[in-house]
Amino acid sequence: MNSKIQSVVNEIKKNIKGKDDIIVKVLCAMFAGGHILLEDIPGVGKTTLALSISEALSMSYHRVQFTPDVMPSDITGFNMYNAQTQEFEFHDGAAMCNLLLADEINRTSPKTQSALLELMEEGKVTVDGKTYYLPKPFVVIATQNPFGSAGTQRLPESQMDRFMVRLSMGYPSHESAKDILRQDSLGEMIHPVISQEEFLGMQEQVHNVFVDEAIYEMIVNLTEATRNSESIQLGLSPRGSKALLRMAKAHAFLNDRNFVSPEDVVANLDCVITHRIVLSSRAKAKNIDSETILRKLADTVFVPKL
Secondary structure: OOHHHHHHHHHHOOOOOOOHHHHHHHHHHHHOOOOEEEEOOOOOOHHHHHHHHHHHOOOOEEEEEOOOOOOHHHHHEEEEEEOOOOEEEEEEOOOOOOEEEEEOHHHOOHHHHHHHHHHHHHOEEEEOOEEEEOOOOOEEEEEEOOOOOOOOOOOOHHHHOOOOEEEOOOOOOHHHHHHHHHOOOOOOOOOOOOOHHHHHHHHHHHHOOEOOHHHHHHHHHHHHHHHHOOOEEEOOOHHHHHHHHHHHHHHHHHOOOOEOOHHHHHOOHHHHHOOOOEEOHHHHHOOOOHHHHHHHHHHHOOOOOO
């Protein structure tokens, strides 16, 4: 792994025990310029992960607890009349930061969800006809409880598609659970490893990672396989294909390579694709999960040797 990235991972590991693979996947998505959805039960360290990453990457950090009364203006900002100057003044919303933790996004109203997803896509907000650009870099880490939890409402597929990856931290292993208990309740201090300028430079390096024509062919074949499968009702979109390519490029960069290999693509199939496809009623009736279907489809696709 790239030595600078390894230093970042080591800092984050001070407070996140036994979840190295999740840390690396989140960093991949961030260097690829995407946003992350963490879907898991409460209390497994999602907020701690986001805060630790922001500190290690020298990013300004805001957290919003999404409840039914959170308004779109709380996220985008709003104009307020100043009686002294007799003018309206813009007040920043929570999105004016480098890393925004949207906690329990599926507990708030669809209108507020849409406002967040719009600025994620466009990198700017418009209030009363005036446009305000978000700082760079800008990353959203959203969390949501599993469907069926009290007071939640499922995100539509069109909104899920805006997140580059969906990840689940899960419960810690036996040894990791003991490490968590040994740790001070406040956690360890995270030291900045990468500046914002370095981060933006690394994003540019990820963008410039070489992609062979055979990799494009592989990704398109995988995409078409999801659309033609009898087990899948809604296949992967072009946006999903681009997300898979960008994650593969970031995965190559983190592993200190300047070209994408087939292994980079395969390593990111689950986190990029599973939340973008809809299984058919036949697959649901047979209790077949998305991961199993994807593995079978990947076995049918020709893997090039570079």
